[in-house]
Ligand SMILES: Nc1ncnc2c1ncn2[C@@H]1O[C@H](COP(=O)(O)OP(=O)(O)O)[C@@H](O)[C@H]1O
């Protein structure tokens with residue numbers, strides 16, 4: 629069996645190499661007003677969170693999120709190309725098809741407190757969005773690191789309450805950049821809104837069965853019904869987009885974005901005019917071979933989707 633990917637990293641690859649070779653090429657798009665998404669997909673324990681966040685206390689160990697923030701700020705501040713920019717971020721967690729705001733603990737659905745109920749709304753010229761999700765204005769890459777530290781704490785508090793559910797939840801960190809760009813020919817300025825979603829997905833083993841987790845029959849049943857609808861739907865959406873891009877005719881099949889919250893919120897990134905990167909993480913262990921093959925198949929299916937408009 630052989631697979632073809634754009635890049636392959638080894639256990640000795642550094643965080644910097646992963647960032648430079650996967651993320652750097654799509655920055656230009658975000659700073660031109662497009663929406664881009666990076667997913668980390670793989671079995672629990674294979675390095676998804678390490679890839680996305682890394683160790684925040686050492687700069688050389690920073691993962692994709694802090695590096696993206698630093699790169700965006702350095703582009704915005706370099707030269708005279710960008711004016712009046714504003715960078716905001718949000719951090720959404722989807723667990724069991726429920727939404728939680730990682731920047732505002734205790735006001736999520738998970739705690740059943742009556743804060744603003746988070747809800748995915750369709751519409752607006754910028755596509756689907758999550759109503760009630762807080763956004764923080766950030767002025768520097770250090771601000772983002774501070775925000776991520778807080779979010780990590782919130783996630784840990786949640787984890788004990790949710791019976792260590794982090795391997796079963798999806799986390800979407802979004803950076804929004806609004807700025808004016810000076811046109812090269814000197815004819816004026818262009819205002820744009822770029823978005824970068826950095827997604828740490830639930831462990832891929834959860835896509836198969838949620839059996840064995842959860843403390844009671846009721847919980848288990850609910851998990852079987854719900855917990856990884858997002859991961860399964862993402863797989864279906866990816867394979868349908870792939871089929872569509874391989875078919876010579878423009879077909880009118882309904883892509884099931886609406887079947888899960890993850891795919892609804894990321895609809896524009898998956899099927900719209902944007903670039904998406906999937907980082908598939910694997911375990912080197914022989915005992916994980918089945919999971920590793922399934923991860924490779926998933927990533928292979930996603931590779932080569934070209935959306936037609
Ligand atoms: N490339 C790597 N180099 C060094 N340590 C890593 C690497 N990838 C993962 N780890 C470590 O392995 C453990 C599991 O990684 P983690 O990112 O939490 O996995 P996941 O999020 O996929 O469940 C963590 O302790 C992490 O620091």
Ligand SMILES: [Mg+2]
Nearest residue numbers: 676677678794
């Ligand atoms: Mg993780």
